[in-house]
Amino acid sequence: MECKILDGKKVASEVRERIAVMVKEIRESGKVPPGLAVVLVGDNPASKVYVGQKEKACKEVGFESFLYHLPEATTQEELLNLVGQLNEDPNVHGILVQLPLPKHLNETEVIEAIRPEKDVDGFHPMNLGKLVAGLPCTVPCTPKGIMHLLEYYGIEIEGKNAVVVGRSNIVGKPVAHLLLQKNATVTICHSRTRNLEDITKEADILVVAAGRPHFITQHMVKKGAVVVDVGINRLESGLVGDVDFDGVRLRASWITPVPGGVGPMTIAMLLENTLEMYERFS
Numbered sequence: 327m328e329c330k331i332l333d334g335k336k337v338a339s340e341v342r343e344r345i346a347v348m349v350k351e352i353r354e355s356g357k358v359p360p361g362l363a364v365v366l367v368g369d370n371p372a373s374k375v376y377v378g379q380k381e382k383a384c385k386e387v388g389f390e391s392f393l394y395h396l397p398e399a400t401t402q403e404e405l406l407n408l409v410g411q412l413n414e415d416p417n418v419h420g421i422l423v424q425l426p427l428p429k430h431l432n433e434t435e436v437i438e439a440i441r442p443e444k445d446v447d448g449f450h451p452m453n454l455g456k457l458v459a460g461l462p463c464t465v466p467c468t469p470k471g472i473m474h475l476l477e478y479y480g481i482e483i484e485g486k487n488a489v490v491v492g493r494s495n496i497v498g499k500p501v502a503h504l505l506l507q508k509n510a511t512v513t514i515c516h517s518r519t520r521n522l523e524d525i526t527k528e529a530d531i532l533v534v535a536a537g538r539p540h541f542i543t544q545h546m547v548k549k550g551a552v553v554v555d556v557g558i559n560r561l562e563s564g565l566v567g568d569v570d571f572d573g574v575r576l577r578a579s580w581i582t583p584v585p586g587g588v589g590p591m592t593i594a595m596l597l598e599n600t601l602e603m604y605e606r607f608s
């Protein structure tokens with residue numbers, strides 16, 4: 327059986343085109359366009375790449391984008407003051423603080439300071455709580471992008487064994503709940519999981535967000551599985567995922583590439599969330 331590609335680049339570009347059309351209509355009607363504020367603290371090279379991608383994507387679809395690049399030595403108080411200002415700014419419909427923050431800053435406190443109606447990442451406990459409860463909320467971009475990709479390619483979820491490797495608040499936990507809402511039987515694995523391979527081999531849908539290059543190899547995957555690789559690891563040889571793509575594609579029925587899989591969907595869902603918040607709350 328030939329393994330097919332879940333092409334995030336293609337699907338993301340379709341989402342972006344659709345959003346651009348909607349923003350054009352908003353602008354033509356004379357209304358204030360959707361605005362996204364992105365806060366970057368310090369000079370983490372990967373974060374700079376992602377923030378650059380976000381700015382470019384905003385421009386392409388016609389959003390206003392407000393970039394705040396603060397020095398590494400920014401204090402908690404300074405950062406909270408900025409978030410407070412953005413909360414009050416009527417031209418800002420979504421606020422995003424790029425993660426990870428430098429070690430001296432308290433990430434949880436910063437996320438909690440963002441008004442839930444502007445929490446475009448869906449990381450505020452109010453939004454995460456609503457997600458778990460199955461209530462309308464802002465869904466974190468990467469998990470939302472994964473679900474969008476599965477739906478786009480007609481992957482059946484109901485009744486399937488879904489295994490999520492990784493338990494972060496950004497990806498692992500939310501995607502597990504979204505899969506559960508679609509009636510999958512969900513297992514979350516993490517760094518203390520024993521006999522990981524025995525569990526991953528039972529997965530019809532395997533989502534990997536482990537943060538370890540080529541962590542999932544061919545013998546850990548069930549024949550015919552759908553494999554979603556959330557990892558982005560920068561090695562000297564280039565960008566690789568958490569899944570050994572060349573080996574795993576010999577067993578899987580569908581697989582996301584890295585780059586060009588989940589990453590572009592994250593940016594597309596950020597645009598979608600910004601537009602949704604603009605429509606719901608402005």
Ligand SMILES: Nc1nc2c(c(=O)[nH]1)N[C@@H](CN(C=O)c1ccc(C(=O)N[C@@H](CCC(=O)O)C(=O)O)cc1)CN2
Binds near residue numbers: 376468
């Ligand atoms: N506030 C947030 N911080 C972080 C998030 C997030 O959703 N919100 N997620 C990740 C990083 N991230 C977005 O910020 C992100 C990661 C990867 C990509 C992407 O398009 N990757 C490309 C490769 C790009 C490259 O590195 O050269 C791909 O996979 O094709 C976009 C966004 C952590 N922080």
